[in-house]
Amino acid sequence: MALRVIQWATGGVGRAAIEGILLHPDLELVGCWVHSDAKNGMDVGEILGTDHLGVVATSSKEEILALDADCVVYSPMIPDRNEVAEILRSGKNVVTPVGWFYPTERDGAPLAAACAEAGTTLHGTGINPGGITELHPLMFSALSSAVTYVRGEEFSDIRTYNAPDVVRHIMMFGGKPEDAMDGPMMGLLSGGFVQSTRMCLDALGFSKDAEIRPRQEVAVATAPIETPIGVIEPGLVAGQRFIWEGFVGEQVVVHIAVNWLMGEENLEPAWTFGPEGERFEVEVKGDPNTFVTIKGWQPDTVEEGLVRNPGVVATAMHCVNSIPYVVAADPGIKTYLDLPLIAGRAHPDLA
Ligand SMILES: NC(=O)c1ccc[n+]([C@@H]2O[C@H](COP(=O)([O-])OP(=O)(O)OC[C@H]3O[C@@H](n4cnc5c(N)ncnc54)[C@H](OP(=O)(O)O)[C@@H]3O)[C@@H](O)[C@H]2O)c1
Numbered sequence: 299m300a301l302r303v304i305q306w307a308t309g310g311v312g313r314a315a316i317e318g319i320l321l322h323p324d325l326e327l328v329g330c331w332v333h334s335d336a337k338n339g340m341d342v343g344e345i346l347g348t349d350h351l352g353v354v355a356t357s358s359k360e361e362i363l364a365l366d367a368d369c370v371v372y373s374p375m376i377p378d379r380n381e382v383a384e385i386l387r388s389g390k391n392v393v394t395p396v397g398w399f400y401p402t403e404r405d406g407a408p409l410a411a412a413c414a415e416a417g418t419t420l421h422g423t424g425i426n427p428g429g430i431t432e433l434h435p436l437m438f439s440a441l442s443s444a445v446t447y448v449r450g451e452e453f454s455d456i457r458t459y460n461a462p463d464v465v466r467h468i469m470m471f472g473g474k475p476e477d478a479m480d481g482p483m484m485g486l487l488s489g490g491f492v493q494s495t496r497m498c499l500d501a502l503g504f505s506k507d508a509e510i511r512p513r514q515e516v517a518v519a520t521a522p523i524e525t526p527i528g529v530i531e532p533g534l535v536a537g538q539r540f541i542w543e544g545f546v547g548e549q550v551v552v553h554i555a556v557n558w559l560m561g562e563e564n565l566e567p568a569w570t571f572g573p574e575g576e577r578f579e580v581e582v583k584g585d586p587n588t589f590v591t592i593k594g595w596q597p598d599t600v601e602e603g604l605v606r607n608p609g610v611v612a613t614a615m616h617c618v619n620s621i622p623y624v625v626a627a628d629p630g631i632k633t634y635l636d637l638p639l640i641a642g643r644a645h646p647d648l649a
Contacts, residue, residue: 300326301625302367303618304390307374308332308345308355310460310607311395314614315371316342320351322643324622329365330355333374363388369621372396373614379408386412386420391624393617395424398631399432399490400497406631413629420631421624422493424613425595426452426578431494431554433634434580434590436501442584448498449553449581453571454596456538456558457525458603466527471535471560475516478535484514491542491554498544498552501635505546515539521564526604536560537569615642 303325305316319325330342332355343351356362362370363384369391372382377396385392386409398406399422409420422428435448456465465471468486470478492510499508517537523530530536537559544552562570571577578592595612597603620640627637643649 300324301369301621302326302328303621304329304362304365304367304370306331306370306372309375310610311373311614313346314611315618316346318615318618321646322618323649327353328367329362331362332357368625369393371617383409383412386418387416389416389418391419393421393423393620393624395428395613395617397490398422399427400493400633401631410631417629419624419627419629421620423616423620425609427490427494429616430578430580431491432497435498435582438580438582438588439502441588442582442586445502445582445584447551447583451579452556453577454558455561455576457560457600458597458607460604462527472527472530473535475518475535478516479514484512484540487540488512495542495544495552495554504551509545511543511545513541517565517567517569519564520566523560523564525560530560537565
């Protein structure tokens with residue numbers, strides 16, 4: 299019997315998750331919540347641009363909560379903790395890329411209570427956070443003794459991120475450096491990345507006194523830069539780095555960072571991706587050292603990324619592939635430290 303799955307929101311992650319659910323041998327799509335009025339009442343196939351699937355999207359939360367389902371993939375642009383609690387209380391497990399990767403007991407308490415009440419499970423996953431910033435460093439650390447340092451880092455061309463309003467008004471690209479430094483991004487990102495840093499510190503057994511210090515850096519345009527959000531004029535923000543470091547005393551033991559650049563030309567400081575290009579990196583220092591470069595999660599061109607971004611697909615698939623393990627888990631908030639190894643599934647033609 300296939301597990302019955304509901305997709306909550308059909309943005310980049312949601313649409314890729316639906317495609318993944320349809321290809322997964324153990325899963326069946328039974329419902330879909332949409333935010334936009336225009337999609338309300340549409341067959342989900344129409345939303346994907348494929349044949350009809352016989353599942354109709356609805357913007358009624360009540361309708362979705364009343365459905366019989368094993369799991370919800372929760373991926374709205376703006377998450378709502380009360381909404382997640384309602385879904386969990388309605389008897390459905392939740393997998394999501396929006397948070398709860400490794401919440402503190404205090405932060406997780408309301409949702410842990412909802413899980414306990416209904417016997418359901420919540421799992422936060424993704425790529426960044428939810429993959430290269432904690433799961434993958436920890437996975438590779440298992441091949442070393444005496445670990446002194448782990449790192450997970452993204453190097454991406456932010457021109458491929460198809461959310462112009464977010465890039466301009468929340469990330470503050472194209473704005474003044476001082477506005478970007480005072481903007482909401484560090485706070486928004488820290489919600490997830492501090493959890494990643496803490497998971498690395500805790501799981502590796504670094505000192506309980508370890509301290510997490512966030513840091514932000516900006517690069518400005520030195521000449522007009524053409525971007526999907528318009529031309530970025532000289533002196534305005536065209537590159538940003540967000541860094542979270544775990545310190546034992548003054549020694550950095552965990553380093554998590556995102557490097558987002560509007561291309562590689564006309565930046566001051568002259569940041570580039572170097573000869574390796576866009577990538578994700580995972581590093582462990584111990585005996586032996588490990589250094590991993592992940593390619594394939596960034597699109598080959600800006601245009602391709604604006605249509606379907608492989609990093610977004612990877613995020614969605616980490617959610618989808620976790621469903622059978624999350625449904626089988628005991629009730630509560632379950633992280634990678636609680637769940638067994640999560641694997642993908644063979645292409646249907648090869649199964
Ligand atoms: N952990 C990770 O690695 C990772 C990676 C990527 C994204 N994420 C997170 O995953 C979530 C989904 O990402 P995405 O790229 O799919 O986002 P997106 O394309 O920007 O939007 C997702 C969908 O949210 C719905 N929506 C729009 N306005 C909303 C509002 N005011 N309140 C609630 N929902 C609204 C819309 O659904 P309909 O189109 O169905 O109406 C929209 O298509 C985001 O919260 C993002 O931060 C995490």
